[in-house]
Amino acid sequence: xxxxxxxxxxxxxxxxxxxxxxxxxxxxxxxxxxxxxxxxxxxxxxxxxxxxxxxxxxxxxxxxxxxxxxxxxxxxxxxxxxxxxxxxxxxxxxxxxxxxxxxxxxxxxxxxxxxxxxxxxxxxxxxxxxxxxxxxx
Numbered sequence: 001x002x003x004x005x006x007x008x009x010x011x012x013x014x015x016x017x018x019x020x021x022x023x024x025x026x027x028x029x030x031x032x033x034x035x036x037x038x039x040x041x042x043x044x045x046x047x048x049x050x051x052x053x054x055x056x057x058x059x060x061x062x063x064x065x066x067x068x069x070x071x072x073x074x075x076x077x078x079x080x081x082x083x084x085x086x087x088x089x090x091x092x093x094x095x096x097x098x099x100x101x102x103x104x105x106x107x108x109x110x111x112x113x114x115x116x117x118x119x120x121x122x123x124x125x126x127x128x129x130x131x132x133x134x135x136x137x
Contacts, residue, residue, distance in 0.1 A: 010101075019093045026087040033083045043074040 014020055030036060050067040053060060078084055103119025 017097070019090065019097055023087070023090040023094050026083070026090045029083050030087050033081070036078065036081045036083055039074060039078045039081070043071065043078060046071045046074060
């Protein structure tokens with residue numbers, strides 16, 4: 001049993017999942033949305049200008065505040081775009097799926113039964129070390 005081959009098969013199955021298909025479709029729509037891409041380019045330019053100003057020895061705090069305000073306004077416009085909202089919703093679904101899959105793997109590494117372990121309902125005690133945790137419930 002080749003575990004890498006099985007991982008590749010799982011990857012192939014993920015690409016056939018409706019959540020993945022929905023994410024890719026939303027990504028394509030975003031790429032074709034000229035107005036959204038123009039906003040994103042402006043947002044990136046403002047961010048670069050902010051970083052440039054912030055790195056100066058003699059920072060202009062008024063300019064930094066202006067750029068911060070402009071960034072916030074552009075960010076809100078980007079996030080208000082229906083195509084971006086659809087993409088964010090699809091990405092959240094994929095993230096949730098990946099957390100679930102990774103949670104199963106994590107439980108298996110802890111010796112749980114792969115056929116029955118459930119990461120979202122698994123009873124665990126928090127020891128404060130979040131690096132091996134699948135999230136607080």
